[in-house]
Amino acid sequence: MKYSVFAAALLGASAAYADTPELTVYTYDSFVSDWGPGPAVEKAFEAQCGCDLKLVAAGDGAALLARVKLEGARSDADVVLGLDTNLTAAAAATGLFAEHGVTADYSLPLAWEGATFAPYDWGYFAFVHNADAVSVPTDFKALGASDMKIVIQDPRSSTPGLGLLMWVKAAYGDDAPAIWADLADNVVTVTKGWSEAYGLFLDGEADMVLSYTTSPAYHLIAEEDATKAAAAFDEGHYMQVEVAGVLAASDQPELARDFMQFMVSEGFQSVIPTTNWMYPSVTPASGLPEGFETLITPVKSLLLPADEAAALRDGALGEWLDALSQ
Template identity: 65%
Template sequence: MKILPALAFLATPALAEVPVLNVLTYDSFTAEWGPGPAIAKGFEATCACKVNYIAAGDGGAILSRLKMEGAGSEADVALGLDTSLVEAARATGLFAPIAAQPNTLPVPFADTEFQPYDWGWFAFVHLKSLENPPANFKALAASDLKIVIQDPRSSTPGLGLVMWVKAAYGDEAGSVWKDLADNIVTVTPGWDEAYGLFLKGEADMVLSYTTSPAYHLIAENDDTKTAALFDEGHYMQVEVAGKLKAAPNPELADAFLAYLAGTEAQSVIPTTNWMYPAQSAPLPQGFETLIQPAKSLLLSPTEAEALRQKAIEEWQAALAQ
């Protein structure tokens, strides 16, 4: 039977839908100024697919959402957990093994389920005009400087801070927090609020990253800010991505993780996420002005999980007095 041209489309299979990769991540990653848009555009050019970001606050919110949704999560990839949360994420049983990718972190890092994509050192950022910035937590506690920090129960930088104190001082951490308590102006739910208060002049220093001054220098041509170099060492945040076992598009998830580790995606990180790339990549002019800690502190995921609750309780006890 001859098919009329006008009706021919009725006899042909429907065009295949473009596959969608769902990436559960944090708000700032997906922002127009964050790394998400450029990474999505670059990956889409290689995959004939669409990247859909699902924003969920920060790393703690990502983990909470995964726990709530379980195997019913629509996400293929979770991006934005860090090493303080990795063991709790692993314990959910929701993550699948992934192909190992090399990295150039300052400390050894290898994991069968979580792939690093960026890292940074936590630090207290302040104006360069600040006289005699403290060289460690004890000097900070002995000063009359006012600081803004983030809540470790809701913020990955806040959690990084309590792990920093714990890694540096061990059993003395509770005592250090007691001494620091009167320096703390306020505790905010997340990084944005804390940094905003610092920029408004509400505090002398704010918990952030050694790389934060690079943003002001490169994006704003502002060289008035720096970070205090602490002689106990600086705790690292290593941000990771992983593939969900129930990923609707597991092959796309694998391809995305491989792309995330490549030069094209890694080169986006320094001036969008304002962190160091996990792979060796050229850094933009301005990064050479940043402080360079002589000692990197990082608890393993299992150590961090074992100490996390105690570290938070020590912080809570000191601030409750």
């Protein structure tokens, strides 16, 4: 009799689990890490959705789009989180994304428009270095003329890597090839993604690493370590706005849009500053954590429109490859 009761309970639990909707979100590696936003986001969303949220690491940001394009309508993903405005035009052109329906009072430093992708955080690219470094370059020309060794990311797989191409292009236009020719000798290595590059910098393999103006906040707040700083560049810093989108072929479209709306809520946005170490797209009620006020403020914000970035990408990539292959 006891076994019958146990079996019935087990079958009931199995049926309940089978009825639990599952939402799959493709994102980048650092998002799902133990120290990233993933664990807190998963716990908070599952508490309100009664669902199983699966966060799937799919490489760095640019690799996300490549994977979704390869999988097409057969993709297991319902939501893709981790593209940026340098990729949104190419992503929209695939026809794989649907309107998200998100409404939000964004605190971005620019007006946000578009019904296909919604922003969840933003920041500025920067070269991070040890705070005690001497003669830190203050622009790309000075960096190219210096002996500083740098680690950067591959623009074909990484959104920071692609952001660097757009940064140089936005700042120097037709002179970008000359900038890259001077920078080539400074590049120690090119990594597939951000995590690998930052790890090499922390291991002392390079003097500077392509990261964000907000990266020193991690060391200051999480580690009580004030030994890292971001170099302020006179020509300005390129902005990154990270976005998410719903796949049109999702078998959970309503749940996917619920997640997108949750993404701009307090439960998601409040964890961004101290887990993703970026600025939230909607300022939490608590504001930014103490320590963010110590970060550099770019003298000029650079950001190419999505369609212009898409049009320039192949040419800028060719210039980069030519310089680094010499």
